[in-house]
Structure formats: C-alpha cells, structure tokens
Amino acid sequence: MPEAQRVLVAGEASGLVLALDEPLSFWGGFESETGTIIDQAHPQVGESLAGRVVTMAVGRGSSSASTVLAEAIRLGTGPAALIMREPDEIVNLGAIVADELYGITMPILIVDEAAFNAIAAADRASITPGGQVTLGTAPSLR
Amino acid sequence: MMLTLDSRDEAMLAGDHGDAVALAMRVITRVAASMQAEALLDIAGAHIDSCLYHGQAGLDFAQRLADDGATVVVPTTLNVSSLDLLHPELYRGDDNTRSQALALMEAYEQMGCKATWTCAPYQLEDRPAFGDHIAWAESNAIVFANAALGARPHRYGDFIDICCAITGRAPAAGLHLDAARRAEVVFDFSEVPDRLLELDVAYPLIGHHIGKLVGTRIPAMTGIPEATSEDRLKAIGSAGASAGSLAMFHVVGSTPEAPTLETALGGNKAEQHTVTAADLRVARDQLTTATTGERLGAVSLGTPHYSVAEFGRLVELLAGRPIHEGVGFYVNSGRDVVHEIALRGWEQRLVDAGVQIVTDTCTYITPVMADVYGVAMTDSGKWAYYAPGNLGLDVVFGSVEDCVESAIAGEVRRDDTVWADA
Numbered sequence: 001m002p003e004a005q006r007v008l009v010a011g012e013a014s015g016l017v018l019a020l021d022e023p024l025s026f027w028g029g030f031e032s033e034t035g036t037i038i039d040q041a042h043p044q045v046g047e048s049l050a051g052r053v054v055t056m057a058v059g060r061g062s063s064s065a066s067t068v069l070a071e072a073i074r075l076g077t078g079p080a081a082l083i084m085r086e087p088d089e090i091v092n093l094g095a096i097v098a099d100e101l102y103g104i105t106m107p108i109l110i111v112d113e114a115a116f117n118a119i120a121a122a123d124r125a126s127i128t129p130g131g132q133v134t135l136g137t138a139p140s141l142r
Numbered sequence: 143m144m145l146t147l148d149s150r151d152e153a154m155l156a157g158d159h160g161d162a163v164a165l166a167m168r169v170i171t172r173v174a175a176s177m178q179a180e181a182l183l184d185i186a187g188a189h190i191d192s193c194l195y196h197g198q199a200g201l202d203f204a205q206r207l208a209d210d211g212a213t214v215v216v217p218t219t220l221n222v223s224s225l226d227l228l229h230p231e232l233y234r235g236d237d238n239t240r241s242q243a244l245a246l247m248e249a250y251e252q253m254g255c256k257a258t259w260t261c262a263p264y265q266l267e268d269r270p271a272f273g274d275h276i277a278w279a280e281s282n283a284i285v286f287a288n289a290a291l292g293a294r295p296h297r298y299g300d301f302i303d304i305c306c307a308i309t310g311r312a313p314a315a316g317l318h319l320d321a322a323r324r325a326e327v328v329f330d331f332s333e334v335p336d337r338l339l340e341l342d343v344a345y346p347l348i349g350h351h352i353g354k355l356v357g358t359r360i361p362a363m364t365g366i367p368e369a370t371s372e373d374r375l376k377a378i379g380s381a382g383a384s385a386g387s388l389a390m391f392h393v394v395g396s397t398p399e400a401p402t403l404e405t406a407l408g409g410n411k412a413e414q415h416t417v418t419a420a421d422l423r424v425a426r427d428q429l430t431t432a433t434t435g436e437r438l439g440a441v442s443l444g445t446p447h448y449s450v451a452e453f454g455r456l457v458e459l460l461a462g463r464p465i466h467e468g469v470g471f472y473v474n475s476g477r478d479v480v481h482e483i484a485l486r487g488w489e490q491r492l493v494d495a496g497v498q499i500v501t502d503t504c505t506y507i508t509p510v511m512a513d514v515y516g517v518a519m520t521d522s523g524k525w526a527y528y529a530p531g532n533l534g535l536d537v538v539f540g541s542v543e544d545c546v547e548s549a550i551a552g553e554v555r556r557d558d559t560v561w562a563d564a
Contacts, residue, residue: 008176063191063279066299071197090299097301
C-alpha cells in the first residue's frame with residue numbers, strides 16, 4: 001500500500017484517479033466554476049478535476065492559483081486530493097485556507113516515485129488522514 | 143526538524159492580538175511546517191496578489207481579516223486588481239463581479255495596504271534593497287525581486303502575502319535561505335548570435351524557453367551581454383514564471399548574486415544546456431497561434447506593467463503616426479508610471495495616436511478590451527501565453543517594433559530578418 005512521505009494537508013478522501021501528464025496552473029489553466037482544465041496547451045484540456053484524486057508531480061504558474069483552488073474547494077469542483085512528488089506552497093495555500101475558512105479538507109500528500117507511479121496508474125484511490133493510500137479498480141471497470 | 147516559534151509568534155497564534163492575527167499566524171505556521179522551516183523570520187515589506195478577484199473565497203478571507211481590524215505592520219503594496227479605477231468606462235464584465243472586486247480592493251485598503259495596483263512594484267520609487275526578506279506574491283514580481291534586486295521573497299501564493307504583512311513574519315525557508323538561491327542548471331547562450339541578443343524581443347523568448355525546462359530548479363545563464371537592463375530581466379522572469387515555475391534566476395555579469403558563474407552555482411554541480419537561435423525560434427512559434435498577413439484586431443503591451451523606459455521607446459516608434467482604426471491598442475501600466483509619463487507629455491501623445499492606457503489591472507485578467515475583430519499581437523511572453531486561454535484570441539508574439547508597424551498597417555507584420563538563419 002503506497003504511503004505518503006509527508007502529509008502536507010491531512011484529511012480523508014477517495015475518488016477516481018486523474019493522472020496529469022503535465023503540471024497545471026490552477027489560475028489560467030483551470031475553471032473553478034466547472035472544475036475543468038481550460039489551458040489550451042495542456043494535453044488534458046477539457047478534463048474535469050472535480051472529485052478526482054489528482055496526481056501532479058510539481059506545481060506551476062501564477063500566485064493566484066491559491067485563490068482559484070480555494071474557490072474550487074469551496075464550490076466542490078476541486079480535486080478530492082492531490083498527490084505530488086514535491087511540495088508547492090501555492091497549491092498548499094489554497095488547501096490550507098479552504099480548510100481554515102470553510103472546514104473542507106483537500107488532502108495533499110508528497111510521495112516517492114514508486115508510490116506516485118502506482119497511484120497514477122490506478123483507477124481509484126482512497127486516502128487516510130495519516131497518509132495511507134489504498135488503490136483499487138473503479139466499480140464501473142470491474 | 144521542528145518549527146520553533148518565538149514568544150511573539152506564540153502570542154499571535156494564541157490570539158493575543160485578535161482573531162485575524164491568529165488566523166494569519168495559523169496559515170503561516172501551517173505553510174512553514176509544510177516547507178520544513180525551523181523558524182519564522184522578520185520581513186521588510188509585502189506585496190499582495192490576493193486583491194485580484196477570483197471568487198468568493200478570496201473575498202471571504204480578506205473580509206474576515208479586515209472586519210476583525212487587522213492592519214499591516216510592514217510597508218505593503220497592492221498588485222493589479224480586477225478593475226481599472228482610473229478608466230472605469232473600460233469595464234465590460236457583470237455588475238456583481240464588479241461590486242465583489244471593489245469590495246475586495248476596499249478590504250485590502252482598509253488593512254493599510256498602499257493603493258499601488260501594479261504587478262511591477264519593483265518600478266515604484268520605494269523598493270526592496272539587496273538582501274531584504276520580503277513577502278511578495280505575483281509570480282513575475284517574485285522572480286524579479288529575487289533575480290534582479292537580490293531581495294528575498296519565497297515563491298508565495300495568495301493568502302500568505304497578507305498573513306505575512308499583518309504579522310510581519312514569514313517562514314525561514316525556501317528562497318529566504320542562501321542555499322536555495324544557488325543555480326542548479328546552466329544555460330549557455332554563447333551560440334546565439336549577438337545581433338539577436340541585442341534585441342528586446344529575445345528576452346521573453348529566453349524566459350519562455352528556460353521556464354519550460356527548469357521545473358522548480360534555479361537556472362544560471364551565461365553568454366548574455368553584461369548589464370542586462372531591468373526591462374529585459376523583467377521579460378525573462380515573467381515569461382519563465384508563466385511557462386514554468388521560475389522564481390529565481392542568475393544572469394552571469396548582470397544579476398547581483400552572479401558576478402561569476404562560480405558564485406551563482408555556490409559549489410552546486412549543474413546540468414548544462416546550450417541554447418541556440420533555433421530554440422528561441424521554437425519559443426516564438428509556441429507563443430504564436432496566428433500568421434503574418436492576418437487582419438489585426440488588437441495589440442496589448444505592458445504585461446507586466448510597462449516601465450517609463452518602455453513607454454519612451456513606444457512614443458519614439460509611433461513617431462506621431464496614428465494607429466489603424468480597426469485596431470484596439472492597449473498598454474497596461476501602473477498608475478505611478480502613468481503619472482510620470484503624463485508629466486513628460488507622453489501620455490497625451492499616445493492618446494492622440496489612438497493608444498488606450500490601462501491602469502490598476504491588465505487586459506488579460508479582466509474584460510476591458512473592446513470586441514476584437516482579428517488576431518491580437520503582443521511583445522509580452524506572459525500575455526502571449528495566457529491570452530488564447532483567457533480571452534479566446536489568436537495571438538502573434540512579436541517585437542514592440544512589429545506590434546507598432548502592424549498596428550499602423552492594420553495587419554500582422556513581423557520583421558523576420560533576424561530569424562532568417564535560426
């Protein structure tokens with residue numbers, strides 16, 4: 001079972017995995033109203049992050065990403081959780097402030113390469129507050 | 143490694159200075175823990191990006207702090223907002239967003255921030271000194287402060303900017319510390335012809351190219367003519383921070399922490415890249431979604447905000463000629479810089495030529511441009527990167543000379559001479 005090296009934001013989450021092929025800037029690249037990727041240059045433009053356990057190796061882009069992510073978490077259009085290889089303070093801030101303001105947690109875990117690849121390859125992932133990740137096959141794919 | 147707070151930090155966290163300060167300190171300590179900081183440090187100033195409206199969450203946070211009576215304890219400037227208060231007639235968004243955006247601006251002013259409304263606070267008279275620890279948000283301002291001024295902001299996002307400003311504290315981690323400021327990858331430009339590196343148009347492309355490659359690493363550049371101007375450093379940083387996560391860079395012989403490559407590296411063993419003119423041409427193509435000869439609908443300059451020197455160059459290039467009637471020509475800048483160019487008589491000359499100056503905000507973050515019939519041109523790597531997604535426009539990246547000649551002609555023109563061998 002993959003386990004976090006570090007838990008940056010603790011919480012419970014579960015959902016279908018969306019493995020991002022490239023880092024996404026939440027500002028300019030993502031629409032908080034709908035939860036979809038709008039960066040025309042992103043290989044997964046049009047995909048929805050809402051409720052997904054999203055793997056994204058590193059963060060990217062604008063400072064405003066913190067606010068856009070916090071707004072998405074407030075609206076329920078944000079990811080269920082973020083799995084990263086390296087911490088990104090801009091992304092962390094969005095999750096920390098959403099937790100402080102609204103009491104809604106979007107866990108952020110830092111994992112090693114093997115765990116990152118295993119989670120990215122899975123259909124579904126569940127996360128515990130301690131940072132344990134259980135992988136599974138999506139019900140529709142069983 | 144554990145975060146140790148001093149007695150002032152503990153008092154703030156405990157609520158001795160009110161709920162807002164306690165909330166701010168909670169956000170700082172949570173971020174500090176995620177950065178594995180061992181302590182907090184005093185900051186000399188802050189620049190707030192959170193004043194740009196992106197939805198209710200940003201307003202909820204600002205009002206929660208302001209309503210509790212929080213005020214900033216260090217000199218604090220404000221980034222662009224969603225509204226141009228000096229040219230309000232340009233706003234084409236909905237009334238609800240306008241009033242929410244205005245409420246957000248008011249909350250930050252209420253907390254004692256200066257109404258600078260610029261993404262280029264480094265162009266203001268009072269700016270950080272070498273070695274100052276600061277809490278600056280706005281990606282282009284962060285990278286400029288680190289690279290060009292040698293001041294020390296970490297790559298902060300929204301929210302923590304104001305938290306640092308009202309507590310005067312920031313995590314002692316990341317780019318605040320010597321070790322994290324040293325170069326980890328070297329880009330050598332000596333194979334790029336000098337005649338290309340002598341042109342302003344090369345610098346956004348340099349930023350875009352390295353931004354795509356560095357990830358979170360810090361680059362050092364060699365082979366770039368010494369004493370690179372601040373406007374060129376601004377162009378490298380802003381393009382690199384939109385195409386990637388560039389927060390600090392060294393230009394050997396130009397930036398203050400890179401008198402030599404050895405100093406910039408500080409003992410790091412760095413991966414080496416050789417950059418060619420062809421690489422910069424690829425960057426130019428990546429920032430361009432339309433072709434020469436197409437009908438031009440708009441030009442947007444000043445992302446980040448245009449400097450006095452850049453305005454001077456624009457006035458010179460226009461040389462009193464009028465812009466084509468089918469072209470909306472926008473220049474974004476800070477109100478302080480616009481005040482300066484007005485005193486020099488340039489603002490009136492630009493207005494007479496058909497230029498629309500935009501202050502306090504920027505054409506790619508809020509609806510201020512009139513309907514665009516045709517493609518758009520810019521000399522900004524950052525604007526070219528974001529405009530197709532944000533505004534749904536086709537964009538041609540060109541030099542400021544290309545932008546001006548195209549705007550007068552009403553169609554996209556680019557001088558490709560310098561690119562002929564690339």
